[in-house]
Amino acid sequence: MSPIRLGIIGYGIMGERLLRAALNHDPAVVAVAGLWDPSTEAMQRLAKDLPQVPRLASAAAVIAACDCLYIAAPPAFHLNYARAAFAQNRAVFCEKPLAVDVAEAEAFVAEAEKSGARAAVNFPFASMAGVAQLLRWIDDGITGAVQSIEIEIAFAHWPRPWQMDAAAWLDARAQGGFAREVGSHFLFLARRLFGALTLQQHSVAYPEAGRSERAISATLTAGKIPVTLKGGVGTTDKPDHNTFTIIGPQGRIRLRDWAVAERLAADGSWQEAPDAIPNETARPLTLRGQLDKVAALTAGRPAPAGLALATLREAAEVQRVVETILAG
Template sequence: MNDLGIIGFGIMGERLACAAVAHEDWRLTAAWDPDPGAAARLAAIAPEARFCATMEEAIAASDALHVASPPGAHIGQGRAVLEAGRALLMEKPLSHDVAASQDFVRWAAGYPAAVNFPMASSPSVAQLRAWLPELGEVRSVSILVAFAAWPRSWQRGAAFWLAGRAEGGFTREVASHFLFLAGRLFGKLSLLEGRAVHPDGDGAEAAVAARLCAGRVPVTLQGSVGTTAADDHNLFVVRGENGEVRLRDWSIAERLVDGAWQEAPDARPNAEMRPLTLRGQLDKLAALRRGEATALATLEEALAVQEAVEAILKG
């Protein structure tokens, strides 16, 4: 049995906590958050877990830790976890500071550290990957992310940083997942050109557009706020010489058959697929703690995504 601690008990921390409670190889042991109100949320999920007075107390009580704080705290907290000899699963981005992230990735070489890009364990992505040989030569990838408003309705409690230009915005929080997926499937990301539209003041971006390559595959990204009635809509479309496949709205794998999109037989909406995906992440985190190779997102992959994202946001 592995003891899991969580640093930063917001939405992402709560989601992994619920997955740990349901996992036979993990015990949710401790959590720390500077907001004392998080104690009640922890108690509702795992009454036996301890809400710690300090981050250090949570680290000491755990075998592995999920760092799920706002981005500005990730590197300092992640370093504390690794220096204490614990395994680390960080939220993305590594930080909002590219130079600091580059230094951290160099420093952390050889430590048991990974980044929580859940598509590394997504059954829907596994289905997409299984279809890829049918496409023949892959010609392009297109990524679309759109939102009725930003932050999304369920994120309003974290709007103090998610809505800000310094650490927040949908490109860091959402588009990054699909850029990671492009890099994971087709090769290292490189940005060709990108631009962002920002409102007056210090608010997060309202729109982005970019051209990249993942290995040799051209990738386009389009993102916008206020262009859909949905809380959150996204498409990841792979076009090959023999057809097209796509991931829709996080979890629906589809392929183009006779001009119509056909869902995978086991397709499920994201709310139903998420627990399966996070279970896979915890399986891999247990392997990471044992010193085994895993398919979790590496610090290097996360850094490549961050470098592209920050360059897009700077235009």
């Protein structure tokens, strides 16, 4: 088995994280073909940080060199790069959201499905150990039949400290905001575990002119399961705090701060799973799992055990819900 050649467009936070995960992966599974970013500063930083990575001259050069293209550019550029990769019979692994415009994203999904293109979207919960633990608890009857889901996302400030270099678009209404950047992950998880999303009521607050949202709330269903979503900036002293709580007649379980699986004890305290680890430790393991699945997708092999990578259609459905919330 030859390794898949992974090409990367974008050397921001996400591009760097997946690049480092690929460099630390089994070289028999994945090899980095090269990276390009339109920012001269980003390319200079790459040369300093990881000089062994081929720095290519253009997006076209990356596509030509790879078997699978990972797109970590801002959302406005996703579809152009993906279409260019499909035209060269490359697989695509894309960051979310698929596009700025929902209708354009949905048209793209229809095109890709019709052509049989190999593609997936990077929702890391598909490979998160904490999610696997929640599923084991559900199977063990810890909650009983699931009755509802509560999602809460909170930030001290937006963008978060590690994203400030990209604040120009991450805090603008066209492409940024925490609902797209963070909320979409938890909506994907609800959709993947319990079924298609149907939005019922929603609200959004834009108290600062020209900047992204500072509060959202929504009620919806995932399949037949009621879901509540609440999010806000300035509602916690943590840079990033979130919970995804699954509620049933027998008990409650949750995923806290992206990675930590917990169950509600009889005394009312939340107890971590014995093997729970924080997101900083879990992230490289999660990305390793994502890359294993990307390699299988690219090579046309059966996917590893566990949840599959997010499909383009799932990503488009989540995007429609998020954009409807943000439209107010």
